[in-house]
Amino acid sequence: MSKSFGIKSGILHTYKTIGFKSVCPAAKAKQLNMKTNQLVIIRHGESEWNKLNLFCGWHDADLSEQGAKDAINTSAVALRESNLKFDTAYSSALIRARQSLSIILKELNLCDLEVVSDWHLNERHYGNLTGYNKRDMADKYGEEQVQSWRRKYDVLPPPITADNPYYHSIRNNPSFKDIPPTEFPDTESLKVLMQRVIPYFENVIFKQVLGGRRVLIIAHGTVARALIKHIDKVSDENISTVNVPNSIPCVFEFNMETGEKVGKTTFLADENFLNEQIQKTASIGESNK
Numbered sequence: 123m124s125k126s127f128g129i130k131s132g133i134l135h136t137y138k139t140i141g142f143k144s145v146c147p148a149a150k151a152k153q154l155n156m157k158t159n160q161l162v163i164i165r166h167g168e169s170e171w172n173k174l175n176l177f178c179g180w181h182d183a184d185l186s187e188q189g190a191k192d193a194i195n196t197s198a199v200a201l202r203e204s205n206l207k208f209d210t211a212y213s214s215a216l217i218r219a220r221q222s223l224s225i226i227l228k229e230l231n232l233c234d235l236e237v238v239s240d241w242h243l244n245e246r247h248y249g250n251l252t253g254y255n256k257r258d259m260a261d262k263y264g265e266e267q268v269q270s271w272r273r274k275y276d277v278l279p280p281p282i283t284a285d286n287p288y289y290h291s292i293r294n295n296p297s298f299k300d301i302p303p304t305e306f307p308d309t310e311s312l313k314v315l316m317q318r319v320i321p322y323f324e325n326v327i328f329k330q331v332l333g334g335r336r337v338l339i340i341a342h343g344t345v346a347r348a349l350i351k352h353i354d355k356v357s358d359e360n361i362s363t364v365n366v367p368n369s370i371p372c373v374f375e376f377n378m379e380t381g382e383k384v385g386k387t388t389f390l391a392d393e394n395f396l397n398e399q400i401q402k403t404a405s406i407g408e409s410n411k
């Protein structure tokens with residue numbers, strides 16, 4: 123199946139490997155008697171700052187009430203209905219991901235599951251855009267500039283400066299105390315984010331997947347795009363058309379011997395709902411004025 127992931131009317135790119143059916147172990151893998159293992163990635167539920175349409179990045183926003191509900195009714199329900207089981211779970215160090223994970227695990231009666239929270243899975247740092255409304259920024263700098271900051275592979279937002287109202291709370295967040303000062307970012311593009319996410323994924327998470335552990339990752343929009351780009355080998359250009367909505371699980375299946383992906387990348391949601399949520403994520407959204 124192929125699907126369009128356009129963020130603007132006019133040019134629509136096609137990203138062919140994402141499927142929209144409910145998960146099924148790859149039939150071919152079964153036929154070939156191949157040993158496979160699945161990996162599930164979920165973008166956290168709606169945060170208070172998603173709700174207000176603010177650039178969030180490393181600001182530590184809580185889940186909104188709706189986000190907490192979606193962790194139950196969208197994430198946990200889909201995982202349960204697809205009969206997915208887990209041995210371990212990872213989240214970023216940010217509270218919106220940790221809250222989403224703990225709600226999902228509670229709902230699935232998996233409160234004893236081994237959980238790791240690590241800053242390498244944090245959302246991209248949005249630089250000096252942090253705290254600003256996305257529509258207000260589009261009114262000021264133009265939609266094209268804002269979409270390029272949001273979605274282009276190699277475009278850095280302006281670095282955060284000490285006069286940004288969130289500079290100090292981000293720098294002094296106790297959840298980030300173990301980050302080496304030289305690795306603490308002031309801004310990140312998708313390309314720069316991949317330099318921290320992909321080595322962590324390969325060296326820590328993917329080894330476990332190939333060893334047979336069933337892993338759940340609760341992360342962020344840009345982290346999910348980084349993992350999709352890496353796993354599905356999406357080009358630098360086409361990744362700008364990929365938008366990952368909150369709360370909908372995304373499932374990958376791998377050949378445990380070769381590490382190759384088997385079958386389609388699959389979002390566990392009804393196609394109409396998924397498309398609606400993708401459009402919402404792609405959109406610049408509204409001002410709060």
Ligand SMILES: O=C(O)[C@H](O)COP(=O)(O)O
Pocket residue numbers: 176177178179180245248272342343344403
């Ligand atoms: O950090 C943010 O603002 C959001 O998590 C992602 O926003 P985006 O969809 O504008 O990249």
